[in-house]
Amino acid sequence: MAEKPVSPDAAAPRHKTGRSRSAEAGSVRTLERGLLVLSSLAELGEATLTEVARRAGLSASTTYRLLETLRQQGYAEWEERSGLFRVGLRAYQVGAAFSARNSLLGAAQLELPGLVAALNETVNLAALRGRQAVYVYQAEASQLMRMFTQVGAVAPLHCSGVGKVLMAGQPEEEVRAYLGEGPFPAYTPHSLTTLPAYLEELARVRQQQYALDDEERELGVRCVAVPVQDAGGAVVAAVSVSAPAARLPAEAVPDLARRVQEVAGRISARLGS
Incomplete structure (x- = not known):
């Protein structure tokens, strides 16, 4: 007969006027145990409550409470017929996000130095x-005067080439959720600075498959950015080249965009696109 977990008795409610340091420590401890239970379940593949508790080194009642919380959040599943717990879809999504991020960086590191x-x-x-x-990766040139951006730095969505490319890959309702209704700050x-003008710009980016920051973020600097797509065709990143406007005149933009698109296409191919 399948082993069916039984919920322990609920603890009597306590009335508190504030969150004490001991309560915070208890929450951290609960999180640590929850992650331990999830890791134990992942190692087992599928298991009964008793098996998960034994692997995690916790009591059955504590393991049940943690598994039930994980189940409610989608990180674990329980099949009534067999009485077995399995890792849930949300846990897979977290792992897939890590895998995609690292696959993206790996592909970029192979392709961008050549560009x-x-x-x-x-x-x-x-x-x-x-x-x-x-910005999650940079391949730096040897020019004496070169554009440098710190990895981890944030780019404004409304006036950067990468921001435009990433937003062009989103439906309009998501764009509005990200940026609001405006007006947007003017860097130059x-x-x-207005949402209608920005939405019109995104339509142009989708059509030509590249974005141009034409001295919008910094006077004297142009930037060309193109999308990177995953296996499902979703835009997951943007590759950009920035240069002083004197070194990147307007008439050179289409040819530069084509060359960057070729490299971004190879990165996309490495991601299964």
């Missing part, structure tokens, strides 16, 4: 992290 060598300009890779465009006189 730097061909252009002698610094190349960046940016991705959405939460509601921000964040060329910055787009």
Whole structure:
């Protein structure tokens, strides 16, 4: 007969006027135990309550409470017929996000140095992290005067090439959720500051498959950015090349965009696109 977990008695409620240091420590301890239970379940593949408790070194009642919380959040599943617990979809999604991120960086590290060598300009890779465009990788050129961006730095979504590319990959309702209704801050006189103008710009980015920051973030600097897509065709990152406007005149933008698109296409292919 399948082993069916039984919920322990609920503890009597306590009334507190504030969160004590001991309560915070208890929450951390609970989190540690929850992660231990999830890791134990992952190692077992599928298991009964007793098996998970034994692997985690916890009591059955404590293990049940933690598994039930994980189940409610989608990190664990329980099949009534067999009485077995399994890792849930949410846990898989967390692991897939880590895998995709590291696959992306690995592909970029293979492809972007060659683009730097061909252009002698610094190349960046940016991705959405939460509601921000964040630079996650850089291949630096040897130019005496070169554009340098710190890895981990944030780019404004409305007036950067990478921000435009990443937002162009989102439906309009998501764009509004990310940026709001405006007006947006003007970094230079060329910055787009209204939502209608920005949405029109995103339509242009989708059509031409590249974005241009035409001295919108910094006077005297142009940036060309193109999308990187995953196996499902979703935009997961943006490759960008920035240079002084004197070294990147407007008439050179289409040819540069084509060369960056070729490299971004190879990165996308490595991701299964």
